[in-house]
Amino acid sequence: MEHLDQTGIEQPAFDKLLQEVQKIGEEVMRPNAADVDAKARFPRESMDALKKLGLMGAYIPQDLGGMGLNISQVGRLCETLGQYCGSTAMIFAMHQIQVACATHHGLTNNHFRDYLKQVAAGQRLLASATTEMGIGGDLRSSICAVEVEGDTFTLTKNAPVISYGSEADDLFITSRRSPDAPANDQVHVVLRKTDYELEPTMSWDTMGFRGTCSEGFIVKAHGNINQIIPTPFAEVLSHSMHPTAHILWGSLWLGIATDSVNMARAFVRDMMKKNPNAPQTASLRLAEVHSILQEMRNNVHGCALQYQQLLSENNTDGLDSFSFSVKINNLKISCSTLIIEIVSRSLLICGIAGYRNDTKYSLSRHLRDAYGASLMVNNDRIMNHNATLLHMHRGD
Amino acid sequence: MYSEKVREILLKHGRLSTPVDQLEDTSDLYNAGLTSLATVGVMLTLEEEFDIEIPDSLLGRKTFGSINSIIGVVEQLKNSNH
Numbered sequence: 183m184e185h186l187d188q189t190g191i192e193q194p195a196f197d198k199l200l201q202e203v204q205k206i207g208e209e210v211m212r213p214n215a216a217d218v219d220a221k222a223r224f225p226r227e228s229m230d231a232l233k234k235l236g237l238m239g240a241y242i243p244q245d246l247g248g249m250g251l252n253i254s255q256v257g258r259l260c261e262t263l264g265q266y267c268g269s270t271a272m273i274f275a276m277h278q279i280q281v282a283c284a285t286h287h288g289l290t291n292n293h294f295r296d297y298l299k300q301v302a303a304g305q306r307l308l309a310s311a312t313t314e315m316g317i318g319g320d321l322r323s324s325i326c327a328v329e330v331e332g333d334t335f336t337l338t339k340n341a342p343v344i345s346y347g348s349e350a351d352d353l354f355i356t357s358r359r360s361p362d363a364p365a366n367d368q369v370h371v372v373l374r375k376t377d378y379e380l381e382p383t384m385s386w387d388t389m390g391f392r393g394t395c396s397e398g399f400i401v402k403a404h405g406n407i408n409q410i411i412p413t414p415f416a417e418v419l420s421h422s423m424h425p426t427a428h429i430l431w432g433s434l435w436l437g438i439a440t441d442s443v444n445m446a447r448a449f450v451r452d453m454m455k456k457n458p459n460a461p462q463t464a465s466l467r468l469a470e471v472h473s474i475l476q477e478m479r480n481n482v483h484g485c486a487l488q489y490q491q492l493l494s495e496n497n498t499d500g501l502d503s504f505s506f507s508v509k510i511n512n513l514k515i516s517c518s519t520l521i522i523e524i525v526s527r528s529l530l531i532c533g534i535a536g537y538r539n540d541t542k543y544s545l546s547r548h549l550r551d552a553y554g555a556s557l558m559v560n561n562d563r564i565m566n567h568n569a570t571l572l573h574m575h576r577g578d
Numbered sequence: 579m580y581s582e583k584v585r586e587i588l589l590k591h592g593r594l595s596t597p598v599d600q601l602e603d604t605s606d607l608y609n610a611g612l613t614s615l616a617t618v619g620v621m622l623t624l625e626e627e628f629d630i631e632i633p634d635s636l637l638g639r640k641t642f643g644s645i646n647s648i649i650g651v652v653e654q655l656k657n658s659n660h
Contacts, residue, residue: 322613359609364595367609416608420639502638504614573618576634 186286187243188494190252199235199249200262206231207266215267219547222392224349228270229307232263237274239302241281246295247302253282253426253493254486257433261482264437265444268551269393271434273307273346275427276394280308280354282426283370286493287413294411297372301352309350311401315340319563321419323365327358330407337371337403342384345396351375355401356415368415371405378403390550391558421501425489427559428510432482432517435555436475439521442528442548443468443475449532449543464531471527478520485513504571505578511564511571518555525552580649583627588645591619603645617642624648630655 190196211228218225232238241256242248251259256278263271281301288294300306312321326339337357344353353373358365384398411418450464488509492500500506525548529536535543581603588607589598595611612620620642625631632641632651641651 364609364611366595366611366613367606414606414609416606416639499635499638499640502640503634504637504639505634506638567614570615570618574621574637576637 185496186289186493187250188252188490189250190255191250196251196255196258200258202235203232203237203259203262206235207262211263211266211270215269215547218267218269218393219550222387222395224346224395225267225270225273225393226349228267229273229349232270232274233305233307236302236305238277238281238305238307241278241285242298242302243285243289246298248298253429253490254483257429257482257486260430260433261437261440264434265441266437267393268434268438268547269391271437272391272394272431275430275434276310276345277308278430279423279426280310280352283354283411283418283422284308284372286422287370287411287418291412293408294372304351306351307346307349308352308354309344309347311339311341311344311347311353311355311399313341313343314356315342315398319560321356321423322368322416324356324358324368325365327361327363328369328371328410329361333407335371335405335407335410337401337405339401339403340383341401342398343396344380344399344401345394347380347395347397347399348382349395353378353401353403355403366416370411370413370415370418371403372409372411373401373403373405377405377409388554390547390552390554420507421498424507425485425501425510428514428517429482429486429489431555431558432478432485432513435517435521435552436478436482438548438551439475439478439524442525442545443471445536445543445545446471446528446531449535467527467531471524471531474520474524474527478517478524481513481516485509504574508568508571508575511568514559515556515561515564515568518561521552521555522549525549580628580652581645584624584645584648584652587620587623587627591623592616593619601645603649605644607642607644608639612642620648624652628652628656 210231214227239248240251244250260271260275263274284294313319314325316325317323328335328337355371356368359367359369379402380399382399386395386397446468450468453460529545532543535541536545538544539546585598592612593616636651641647
Protein backbone atom coordinates (compact mmCIF):
# COMPACT_ATOMS: atom_id res chain seq x y z
CA MET A 183 0.00 0.00 0.00
CA GLU A 184 1.35 3.40 -0.98
CA HIS A 185 0.98 6.50 1.14
CA LEU A 186 -1.89 8.27 -0.58
CA ASP A 187 -2.68 11.91 -0.78
CA GLN A 188 -6.39 12.26 -0.05
CA THR A 189 -6.49 16.04 0.00
CA GLY A 190 -8.64 16.08 -3.12
CA ILE A 191 -9.38 19.31 -4.93
CA GLU A 192 -10.61 22.57 -3.39
CA GLN A 193 -14.34 22.83 -2.75
CA PRO A 194 -15.03 25.64 -5.28
CA ALA A 195 -13.28 23.68 -8.04
CA PHE A 196 -15.14 20.54 -7.05
CA ASP A 197 -18.49 22.36 -7.01
CA LYS A 198 -17.79 23.60 -10.50
CA LEU A 199 -16.95 20.06 -11.63
CA LEU A 200 -20.19 18.77 -10.10
CA GLN A 201 -22.15 21.41 -12.01
CA GLU A 202 -20.54 20.28 -15.26
CA VAL A 203 -21.42 16.67 -14.45
CA GLN A 204 -25.00 17.71 -13.67
CA LYS A 205 -25.15 19.43 -17.05
CA ILE A 206 -24.06 16.20 -18.76
CA GLY A 207 -26.67 14.43 -16.66
CA GLU A 208 -29.47 16.72 -17.77
CA GLU A 209 -28.43 17.05 -21.40
CA VAL A 210 -27.02 13.63 -22.25
CA MET A 211 -27.65 11.00 -19.61
CA ARG A 212 -31.29 11.50 -18.65
CA PRO A 213 -32.54 11.83 -22.26
CA ASN A 214 -30.80 8.55 -23.19
CA ALA A 215 -31.38 6.54 -20.01
CA ALA A 216 -34.67 4.97 -21.14
CA ASP A 217 -33.23 3.93 -24.49
CA VAL A 218 -30.10 2.46 -22.87
CA ASP A 219 -32.38 0.53 -20.53
CA ALA A 220 -34.84 -0.63 -23.20
CA LYS A 221 -32.14 -1.86 -25.58
CA ALA A 222 -29.69 -3.04 -22.90
CA ARG A 223 -27.05 -1.10 -24.80
CA PHE A 224 -23.81 0.54 -23.70
CA PRO A 225 -24.46 4.22 -22.81
CA ARG A 226 -21.94 5.43 -25.35
CA GLU A 227 -22.98 9.08 -25.58
CA SER A 228 -22.93 9.42 -21.78
CA MET A 229 -19.54 7.76 -21.39
CA ASP A 230 -18.12 9.87 -24.24
CA ALA A 231 -19.34 13.03 -22.50
CA LEU A 232 -17.75 11.95 -19.21
CA LYS A 233 -14.47 11.15 -20.98
CA LYS A 234 -14.52 14.58 -22.63
CA LEU A 235 -14.51 16.07 -19.16
CA GLY A 236 -11.51 13.90 -18.25
CA LEU A 237 -13.45 11.89 -15.67
CA MET A 238 -11.77 8.55 -16.40
CA GLY A 239 -8.83 10.14 -14.58
CA ALA A 240 -10.93 11.49 -11.69
CA TYR A 241 -9.06 9.50 -9.00
CA ILE A 242 -5.65 9.51 -10.71
CA PRO A 243 -3.19 11.92 -9.02
CA GLN A 244 -2.64 15.23 -10.77
CA ASP A 245 1.08 14.64 -11.34
CA LEU A 246 0.08 11.67 -13.49
CA GLY A 247 -2.37 13.75 -15.51
CA GLY A 248 -5.52 12.94 -13.54
CA MET A 249 -7.88 15.16 -11.57
CA GLY A 250 -6.60 14.16 -8.13
CA LEU A 251 -9.98 13.80 -6.44
CA ASN A 252 -10.16 12.01 -3.11
CA ILE A 253 -12.38 8.98 -2.55
CA SER A 254 -15.24 11.04 -1.03
CA GLN A 255 -15.28 13.29 -4.08
CA VAL A 256 -15.33 10.33 -6.44
CA GLY A 257 -18.25 9.02 -4.38
CA ARG A 258 -20.07 12.32 -4.83
CA LEU A 259 -19.60 12.01 -8.60
CA CYS A 260 -21.11 8.50 -8.55
CA GLU A 261 -24.00 9.82 -6.46
CA THR A 262 -24.64 12.59 -8.98
CA LEU A 263 -24.43 10.28 -12.00
CA GLY A 264 -26.82 7.83 -10.30
CA GLN A 265 -29.51 10.50 -10.40
CA TYR A 266 -29.57 10.41 -14.20
CA CYS A 267 -28.68 6.90 -15.40
CA GLY A 268 -27.94 3.95 -13.09
CA SER A 269 -26.06 2.00 -15.75
CA THR A 270 -23.72 4.87 -16.63
CA ALA A 271 -23.11 5.52 -12.93
CA MET A 272 -22.35 1.82 -12.36
CA ILE A 273 -19.89 1.70 -15.27
CA PHE A 274 -18.22 4.85 -13.97
CA ALA A 275 -18.01 3.41 -10.43
CA MET A 276 -16.58 0.09 -11.62
CA HIS A 277 -13.95 1.92 -13.64
CA GLN A 278 -12.93 3.99 -10.60
CA ILE A 279 -12.63 0.84 -8.46
CA GLN A 280 -10.01 -0.51 -10.88
CA VAL A 281 -8.24 2.87 -10.93
CA ALA A 282 -8.14 2.76 -7.12
CA CYS A 283 -6.55 -0.72 -7.16
CA ALA A 284 -3.84 0.42 -9.59
CA THR A 285 -3.26 3.72 -7.78
CA HIS A 286 -3.20 2.35 -4.23
CA HIS A 287 -0.83 -0.49 -5.10
CA GLY A 288 1.21 0.81 -8.02
CA LEU A 289 2.08 4.41 -7.26
CA THR A 290 5.76 3.73 -6.59
CA ASN A 291 6.08 1.27 -9.44
CA ASN A 292 7.29 2.76 -12.74
CA HIS A 293 5.25 0.44 -14.89
CA PHE A 294 1.98 1.30 -13.13
CA ARG A 295 2.80 5.02 -12.94
CA ASP A 296 3.21 5.02 -16.72
CA TYR A 297 0.07 2.98 -17.04
CA LEU A 298 -1.99 5.42 -14.96
CA LYS A 299 -0.63 8.30 -17.05
CA GLN A 300 -1.90 6.53 -20.16
CA VAL A 301 -5.31 5.94 -18.58
CA ALA A 302 -5.63 9.65 -17.80
CA ALA A 303 -4.23 10.88 -21.12
CA GLY A 304 -6.16 8.43 -23.29
CA GLN A 305 -9.28 8.33 -21.08
CA ARG A 306 -9.07 4.55 -21.17
CA LEU A 307 -12.02 2.62 -19.74
CA LEU A 308 -11.08 -0.17 -17.29
CA ALA A 309 -13.17 -3.29 -16.73
CA SER A 310 -12.88 -6.09 -14.19
CA ALA A 311 -12.94 -9.90 -14.38
CA THR A 312 -13.01 -11.31 -10.88
CA THR A 313 -15.70 -13.99 -10.71
CA GLU A 314 -15.03 -17.28 -12.45
CA MET A 315 -17.12 -20.15 -13.72
CA GLY A 316 -17.04 -23.00 -11.19
CA ILE A 317 -16.17 -20.82 -8.17
CA GLY A 318 -19.60 -19.54 -7.22
CA GLY A 319 -18.95 -15.85 -6.73
CA ASP A 320 -16.09 -16.06 -4.23
CA LEU A 321 -13.59 -13.37 -5.21
CA ARG A 322 -10.89 -14.94 -3.04
CA SER A 323 -10.62 -18.15 -5.05
CA SER A 324 -9.45 -18.76 -8.58
CA ILE A 325 -9.27 -21.82 -10.78
CA CYS A 326 -7.34 -20.18 -13.63
CA ALA A 327 -3.64 -19.49 -13.21
CA VAL A 328 -0.97 -17.27 -14.67
CA GLU A 329 1.57 -19.38 -16.52
CA VAL A 330 4.90 -17.57 -16.51
CA GLU A 331 7.66 -18.29 -18.97
CA GLY A 332 10.68 -16.01 -18.77
CA ASP A 333 9.25 -12.53 -18.42
CA THR A 334 5.98 -13.27 -20.20
CA PHE A 335 2.78 -14.99 -19.11
CA THR A 336 -0.34 -16.56 -20.55
CA LEU A 337 -3.73 -16.78 -18.87
CA THR A 338 -7.15 -18.19 -19.78
CA LYS A 339 -10.18 -17.46 -17.64
CA ASN A 340 -13.84 -18.40 -18.00
CA ALA A 341 -15.55 -15.30 -16.60
CA PRO A 342 -19.36 -15.47 -16.31
CA VAL A 343 -19.61 -11.68 -15.94
CA ILE A 344 -17.41 -8.91 -17.29
CA SER A 345 -19.32 -5.64 -17.16
CA TYR A 346 -18.91 -3.64 -20.42
CA GLY A 347 -16.26 -6.22 -21.33
CA SER A 348 -16.46 -5.64 -25.07
CA GLU A 349 -16.36 -1.84 -24.64
CA ALA A 350 -13.43 -1.61 -22.23
CA ASP A 351 -9.89 -0.62 -23.21
CA ASP A 352 -8.20 -2.59 -20.43
CA LEU A 353 -9.14 -5.49 -18.20
CA PHE A 354 -8.17 -6.12 -14.56
CA ILE A 355 -8.29 -9.86 -14.00
CA THR A 356 -7.66 -12.16 -11.03
CA SER A 357 -6.05 -15.58 -11.16
CA ARG A 358 -3.88 -17.94 -9.17
CA ARG A 359 -0.22 -16.94 -8.98
CA SER A 360 0.92 -20.10 -10.78
CA PRO A 361 -0.52 -23.44 -11.92
CA ASP A 362 0.65 -25.13 -8.68
CA ALA A 363 -0.57 -22.37 -6.33
CA PRO A 364 -3.55 -22.95 -4.01
CA ALA A 365 -6.89 -21.39 -5.00
CA ASN A 366 -6.44 -18.47 -2.58
CA ASP A 367 -2.94 -17.50 -3.69
CA GLN A 368 -4.09 -14.92 -6.22
CA VAL A 369 -2.66 -12.08 -8.23
CA HIS A 370 -4.32 -9.11 -9.93
CA VAL A 371 -3.23 -8.61 -13.53
CA VAL A 372 -3.74 -5.59 -15.76
CA LEU A 373 -4.37 -6.49 -19.40
CA ARG A 374 -4.61 -4.12 -22.34
CA LYS A 375 -6.98 -4.60 -25.22
CA THR A 376 -4.15 -5.88 -27.40
CA ASP A 377 -3.22 -8.49 -24.76
CA TYR A 378 -6.45 -10.45 -24.82
CA GLU A 379 -9.22 -11.98 -26.86
CA LEU A 380 -12.78 -12.33 -25.63
CA GLU A 381 -14.95 -15.25 -26.64
CA PRO A 382 -18.56 -14.43 -25.69
CA THR A 383 -20.35 -17.10 -23.66
CA MET A 384 -23.35 -15.40 -22.05
CA SER A 385 -25.59 -12.48 -22.89
CA TRP A 386 -26.87 -9.80 -20.47
CA ASP A 387 -30.64 -9.52 -20.59
CA THR A 388 -31.55 -8.61 -17.03
CA MET A 389 -34.13 -6.84 -14.93
CA GLY A 390 -31.97 -3.79 -14.22
CA PHE A 391 -28.58 -2.16 -14.82
CA ARG A 392 -29.16 -3.27 -18.38
CA GLY A 393 -26.73 -0.80 -19.91
CA THR A 394 -23.74 -2.25 -18.06
CA CYS A 395 -23.70 -5.02 -20.71
CA SER A 396 -22.23 -7.47 -18.18
CA GLU A 397 -21.78 -10.37 -20.55
CA GLY A 398 -19.82 -13.57 -19.98
CA PHE A 399 -16.58 -14.31 -21.83
CA ILE A 400 -13.69 -16.69 -22.01
CA VAL A 401 -10.62 -14.46 -21.75
CA LYS A 402 -7.46 -15.62 -23.49
CA ALA A 403 -4.57 -13.39 -22.54
CA HIS A 404 -0.81 -12.98 -22.70
CA GLY A 405 1.47 -10.27 -21.45
CA ASN A 406 4.61 -9.22 -19.62
CA ILE A 407 5.07 -10.12 -15.95
CA ASN A 408 5.37 -6.44 -15.03
CA GLN A 409 1.61 -6.22 -15.68
CA ILE A 410 1.02 -8.31 -12.54
CA ILE A 411 0.30 -5.99 -9.58
CA PRO A 412 3.15 -6.72 -7.10
CA THR A 413 0.84 -6.77 -4.04
CA PRO A 414 -1.01 -10.08 -3.43
CA PHE A 415 -4.66 -9.81 -4.49
CA ALA A 416 -5.79 -10.58 -0.91
CA GLU A 417 -4.34 -7.24 0.14
CA VAL A 418 -5.53 -5.36 -2.96
CA LEU A 419 -9.02 -6.63 -2.12
CA SER A 420 -9.07 -5.78 1.57
CA HIS A 421 -7.30 -2.41 1.32
CA SER A 422 -8.78 -1.16 -1.92
CA MET A 423 -11.28 -3.14 -3.97
CA HIS A 424 -13.65 -4.09 -1.13
CA PRO A 425 -13.99 -0.66 0.52
CA THR A 426 -13.94 1.30 -2.75
CA ALA A 427 -16.55 -0.95 -4.37
CA HIS A 428 -19.02 -0.76 -1.52
CA ILE A 429 -18.55 2.99 -1.03
CA LEU A 430 -18.89 3.83 -4.73
CA TRP A 431 -21.76 1.39 -5.32
CA GLY A 432 -23.50 2.78 -2.24
CA SER A 433 -22.96 6.27 -3.66
CA LEU A 434 -24.59 5.55 -6.99
CA TRP A 435 -27.45 3.62 -5.35
CA LEU A 436 -27.92 6.71 -3.21
CA GLY A 437 -28.14 8.73 -6.45
CA ILE A 438 -30.88 6.44 -7.81
CA ALA A 439 -32.76 6.67 -4.50
CA THR A 440 -32.36 10.46 -4.46
CA ASP A 441 -33.80 10.77 -7.96
CA SER A 442 -36.82 8.65 -7.00
CA VAL A 443 -37.50 10.88 -3.99
CA ASN A 444 -37.06 13.97 -6.18
CA MET A 445 -39.69 12.59 -8.52
CA ALA A 446 -42.03 11.85 -5.62
CA ARG A 447 -41.53 15.40 -4.36
CA ALA A 448 -42.30 16.86 -7.82
CA PHE A 449 -45.37 14.65 -8.02
CA VAL A 450 -46.69 15.82 -4.65
CA ARG A 451 -46.09 19.44 -5.62
CA ASP A 452 -47.93 19.01 -8.95
CA MET A 453 -50.76 17.31 -7.14
CA MET A 454 -51.05 20.13 -4.60
CA LYS A 455 -51.07 22.69 -7.42
CA LYS A 456 -53.91 20.91 -9.18
CA ASN A 457 -55.93 20.27 -6.08
CA PRO A 458 -54.89 22.19 -2.97
CA ASN A 459 -57.60 20.41 -0.97
CA ALA A 460 -56.31 16.91 -1.76
CA PRO A 461 -55.68 14.63 1.24
CA GLN A 462 -52.22 14.99 2.80
CA THR A 463 -51.34 11.28 2.70
CA ALA A 464 -48.79 11.64 -0.10
CA SER A 465 -47.08 14.53 1.70
CA LEU A 466 -46.74 12.41 4.81
CA ARG A 467 -45.32 9.54 2.82
CA LEU A 468 -42.84 11.98 1.28
CA ALA A 469 -41.76 13.14 4.74
CA GLU A 470 -41.21 9.51 5.77
CA VAL A 471 -39.18 8.50 2.74
CA HIS A 472 -37.12 11.67 2.97
CA SER A 473 -35.87 10.73 6.43
CA ILE A 474 -34.87 7.27 5.20
CA LEU A 475 -32.96 8.87 2.34
CA GLN A 476 -31.06 11.02 4.83
CA GLU A 477 -30.12 7.90 6.81
CA MET A 478 -28.75 6.29 3.65
CA ARG A 479 -26.87 9.43 2.63
CA ASN A 480 -25.22 9.87 6.03
CA ASN A 481 -24.11 6.24 6.05
CA VAL A 482 -22.52 6.52 2.60
CA HIS A 483 -20.82 9.86 3.28
CA GLY A 484 -19.65 8.75 6.74
CA CYS A 485 -18.05 5.52 5.49
CA ALA A 486 -16.43 7.35 2.56
CA LEU A 487 -14.94 9.89 4.95
CA GLN A 488 -13.66 7.21 7.30
CA TYR A 489 -11.99 5.34 4.44
CA GLN A 490 -10.51 8.59 3.16
CA GLN A 491 -9.00 9.22 6.60
CA LEU A 492 -7.55 5.71 6.91
CA LEU A 493 -5.95 6.14 3.49
CA SER A 494 -4.55 9.58 4.20
CA GLU A 495 -3.08 8.39 7.51
CA ASN A 496 -1.72 5.30 5.73
CA ASN A 497 -3.36 3.37 8.58
CA THR A 498 -2.91 -0.17 7.31
CA ASP A 499 -3.80 -1.62 10.73
CA GLY A 500 -7.14 0.14 10.49
CA LEU A 501 -7.70 -1.03 6.92
CA ASP A 502 -6.75 -4.58 7.92
CA SER A 503 -8.98 -4.65 10.99
CA PHE A 504 -11.99 -6.95 11.01
CA SER A 505 -14.09 -4.13 12.44
CA PHE A 506 -13.50 -2.02 9.31
CA SER A 507 -14.45 -4.97 7.07
CA VAL A 508 -17.65 -5.42 9.08
CA LYS A 509 -18.45 -1.73 8.72
CA ILE A 510 -17.95 -1.75 4.95
CA ASN A 511 -20.06 -4.90 4.64
CA ASN A 512 -22.78 -3.26 6.73
CA LEU A 513 -22.72 -0.28 4.40
CA LYS A 514 -23.36 -2.54 1.42
CA ILE A 515 -26.15 -4.49 3.10
CA SER A 516 -27.81 -1.33 4.39
CA CYS A 517 -27.63 0.65 1.14
CA SER A 518 -28.77 -2.22 -1.06
CA THR A 519 -31.77 -2.75 1.23
CA LEU A 520 -32.63 0.92 1.61
CA ILE A 521 -32.56 1.63 -2.12
CA ILE A 522 -35.47 -0.81 -2.62
CA GLU A 523 -37.29 0.64 0.36
CA ILE A 524 -36.86 4.23 -0.84
CA VAL A 525 -37.79 3.61 -4.48
CA SER A 526 -40.82 1.50 -3.42
CA ARG A 527 -42.06 4.26 -1.14
CA SER A 528 -41.53 6.82 -3.90
CA LEU A 529 -43.60 4.61 -6.19
CA LEU A 530 -46.45 4.57 -3.68
CA ILE A 531 -46.39 8.36 -3.68
CA CYS A 532 -46.37 8.70 -7.47
CA GLY A 533 -48.99 5.96 -7.77
CA ILE A 534 -50.07 4.85 -11.21
CA ALA A 535 -48.05 7.69 -12.77
CA GLY A 536 -44.93 6.07 -11.33
CA TYR A 537 -46.04 2.61 -12.40
CA ARG A 538 -46.54 3.66 -16.02
CA ASN A 539 -43.58 3.70 -18.40
CA ASP A 540 -44.73 6.74 -20.32
CA THR A 541 -44.88 9.51 -17.71
CA LYS A 542 -42.21 11.81 -16.34
CA TYR A 543 -42.76 10.11 -12.96
CA SER A 544 -42.02 6.60 -14.22
CA LEU A 545 -40.04 4.65 -11.60
CA SER A 546 -39.81 1.37 -13.46
CA ARG A 547 -36.10 1.62 -14.23
CA HIS A 548 -35.25 2.85 -10.74
CA LEU A 549 -37.06 -0.07 -9.13
CA ARG A 550 -35.54 -2.66 -11.47
CA ASP A 551 -32.05 -1.22 -10.91
CA ALA A 552 -32.69 -1.17 -7.15
CA TYR A 553 -33.24 -4.92 -6.99
CA GLY A 554 -29.80 -5.53 -8.50
CA ALA A 555 -28.04 -3.93 -5.55
CA SER A 556 -28.56 -6.79 -3.11
CA LEU A 557 -27.56 -9.38 -5.73
CA MET A 558 -24.28 -8.02 -7.07
CA VAL A 559 -22.11 -9.70 -4.45
CA ASN A 560 -25.09 -11.38 -2.82
CA ASN A 561 -26.15 -9.91 0.52
CA ASP A 562 -26.47 -13.40 1.99
CA ARG A 563 -22.80 -14.04 1.26
CA ILE A 564 -21.84 -10.74 2.89
CA MET A 565 -24.11 -11.36 5.87
CA ASN A 566 -22.50 -14.78 6.40
CA HIS A 567 -19.11 -13.15 6.24
CA ASN A 568 -20.09 -10.60 8.87
CA ALA A 569 -21.61 -13.33 11.04
CA THR A 570 -18.13 -14.88 11.07
CA LEU A 571 -16.19 -11.66 11.54
CA LEU A 572 -18.40 -10.59 14.44
CA HIS A 573 -17.06 -13.56 16.43
CA MET A 574 -13.81 -11.63 16.39
CA HIS A 575 -15.25 -8.26 17.30
CA ARG A 576 -15.11 -7.05 20.89
CA GLY A 577 -17.80 -4.42 20.43
CA ASP A 578 -18.08 -0.80 19.30
CA MET B 579 9.09 -20.53 21.78
CA TYR B 580 5.43 -20.46 20.72
CA SER B 581 6.04 -21.63 17.17
CA GLU B 582 5.27 -25.31 17.79
CA LYS B 583 2.02 -24.60 19.59
CA VAL B 584 0.89 -22.09 16.94
CA ARG B 585 1.58 -24.63 14.21
CA GLU B 586 -0.40 -27.22 16.13
CA ILE B 587 -3.36 -24.84 16.38
CA LEU B 588 -3.14 -24.01 12.67
CA LEU B 589 -3.05 -27.71 11.85
CA LYS B 590 -6.18 -28.31 13.89
CA HIS B 591 -8.21 -25.18 13.09
CA GLY B 592 -6.59 -23.46 10.09
CA ARG B 593 -8.14 -25.67 7.39
CA LEU B 594 -5.25 -24.65 5.15
CA SER B 595 -4.90 -25.92 1.61
CA THR B 596 -1.11 -26.02 2.02
CA PRO B 597 0.06 -28.45 4.74
CA VAL B 598 1.32 -26.58 7.80
CA ASP B 599 4.68 -28.40 7.82
CA GLN B 600 5.35 -27.07 4.32
CA LEU B 601 4.93 -23.46 5.48
CA GLU B 602 7.71 -21.16 6.56
CA ASP B 603 7.12 -18.98 9.62
CA THR B 604 6.91 -16.06 7.20
CA SER B 605 4.58 -17.68 4.63
CA ASP B 606 1.35 -15.82 3.84
CA LEU B 607 -1.41 -17.79 5.55
CA TYR B 608 -4.18 -16.24 3.43
CA ASN B 609 -2.46 -17.41 0.29
CA ALA B 610 -2.19 -20.81 1.99
CA GLY B 611 -5.98 -20.88 2.22
CA LEU B 612 -6.78 -19.36 5.61
CA THR B 613 -10.40 -18.14 5.49
CA SER B 614 -12.11 -15.78 7.90
CA LEU B 615 -14.23 -18.63 9.27
CA ALA B 616 -11.09 -20.66 10.02
CA THR B 617 -9.54 -17.56 11.58
CA VAL B 618 -12.31 -17.56 14.19
CA GLY B 619 -11.34 -21.08 15.28
CA VAL B 620 -7.66 -20.19 15.32
CA MET B 621 -8.30 -17.05 17.36
CA LEU B 622 -10.53 -18.73 19.94
CA THR B 623 -8.03 -21.54 20.42
CA LEU B 624 -5.10 -19.13 20.69
CA GLU B 625 -6.94 -17.26 23.44
CA GLU B 626 -7.78 -20.49 25.23
CA GLU B 627 -4.36 -22.12 24.93
CA PHE B 628 -2.29 -19.07 25.82
CA ASP B 629 -4.79 -17.57 28.25
CA ILE B 630 -4.85 -14.23 26.46
CA GLU B 631 -7.50 -11.91 25.09
CA ILE B 632 -6.68 -10.42 21.72
CA PRO B 633 -7.93 -6.81 21.73
CA ASP B 634 -9.94 -5.28 18.87
CA SER B 635 -6.94 -3.25 17.75
CA LEU B 636 -5.08 -6.49 16.98
CA LEU B 637 -8.07 -8.30 15.46
CA GLY B 638 -7.20 -7.77 11.83
CA ARG B 639 -5.84 -9.53 8.81
CA LYS B 640 -2.30 -8.57 9.74
CA THR B 641 -2.33 -10.55 13.01
CA PHE B 642 -3.23 -13.78 11.26
CA GLY B 643 -1.13 -13.13 8.14
CA SER B 644 1.76 -15.48 9.02
CA ILE B 645 2.95 -17.81 11.78
CA ASN B 646 5.46 -15.12 12.76
CA SER B 647 2.81 -12.43 13.09
CA ILE B 648 0.65 -14.73 15.28
CA ILE B 649 3.65 -15.50 17.48
CA GLY B 650 4.41 -11.77 17.69
CA VAL B 651 0.93 -11.00 18.97
CA VAL B 652 0.96 -13.89 21.46
CA GLU B 653 4.35 -12.75 22.80
CA GLN B 654 3.18 -9.16 23.04
CA LEU B 655 0.08 -10.14 25.00
CA LYS B 656 1.88 -12.67 27.21
CA ASN B 657 4.52 -10.07 28.10
CA SER B 658 1.96 -7.39 28.91
CA ASN B 659 0.28 -9.86 31.31
CA HIS B 660 3.35 -10.06 33.51
